[in-house]
Amino acid sequence: MKLFVVTLAALLAVISASPRTGPFKVSVEKIETNLSPRVRRAALSLDEYRQEQLVDHNNYRDVHDASPLSLDANLNAEAQAYAEHLAQLGSMTHCTRAKRQLNQAGIGCDEGIHGNGENLAWSSSQTTDLNTATKMWYDEVCLYDFGNHGFSMETGHFTQVVWRPATLLGIGRASGSSGTFVVARYNVQQGMSFATNVGDKPASLDDDCGTAGTDEPEEPVAPVEVSALADARKDVCTNLGYPYPDHTPYPDQFGYNSCWLVCGNPASQYSFYIFPTYFFSDVIDCKKSDGSFGVCSGEVCN
DSSP states (O other): OOOEEEEOOOGGGGGGGTTTOOOOOEEOOOOOOOTTTGGGTOOHHHHHHHHHHHHHHHHHHHHHHHOOOOOOOOHHHHHHHEEEEEEEETTTOOOOOHHHHTTTTTTOOOOTTOEEEEEEEEOSSOOOOOTHHOOOOOOOGGGGOOTTTOOTTHHHHHHHHTTTOOOOOEEEEEETTEEEEEEEEEESSOOOOOOHHSSOTTSSOTTTTTTTTTTOOOOOOOOOOOOOOOHHHHHHHHTTOOOOOOTOGGGGGSSSSSSSEEEEEETTTEEEEEOGGGGOOOOOOOOOOSOOOOEEETTEOO
């Protein structure tokens, strides 16, 4: 099982406007296997799930002296509509300003939405509750530089979770043939003044940058399926100066063209960079829509 997370911030709202922008930063986290102690909570109703994620948010916010959030009916409805939309699409894509301007009714992403801040999570499992969603967003605290406050693509989930001006939260969860999607909506989007709105590093954070109060054991991440040309992707990443871990996913799992390249982040085991095809000229493999492997020709998988 694989679990992916993406964050939306003011600085990222127009990232799709330029076809030459990149590489893009995404993060991936593991989800528990059937041996996990969290499986006992794997059948939560939506209302129970929302309460659980609210408690997790407020526990983490308390560590950073941020006021607790409250669930909001409008944000819940919008987050749920958008989660169902993503489950139907089968891929994660943020509710950007450009998408809102399309004013597509009923998907929780139009010009009338109440939520500005947004965090997303996805698991390949259709039966998981994704009860670690808030935890893995917050766990980016390990990468946040409290000595040089500011927005980073590596820490945007964390800063949105603890963003002090936010007061309201909405949670949506939906499953489809491609897995389970979770949407968190916040009434305030992170913007400027990170030193004020994130605050100082809490003394309770572990010295090794583990997260406060969360000491669950890590589980191994299974290697993803690979083709005969998979080594080519590893070679290209190495040439670009990035690692290629065994659990590196294919770009289609993030909603990007299958002929793009995913490389590891040297600073984080479960964090990756996605390179569009114009970053390299090597021949690499790709995954077709039927799940079989092919060879890339430009951005076409043959």
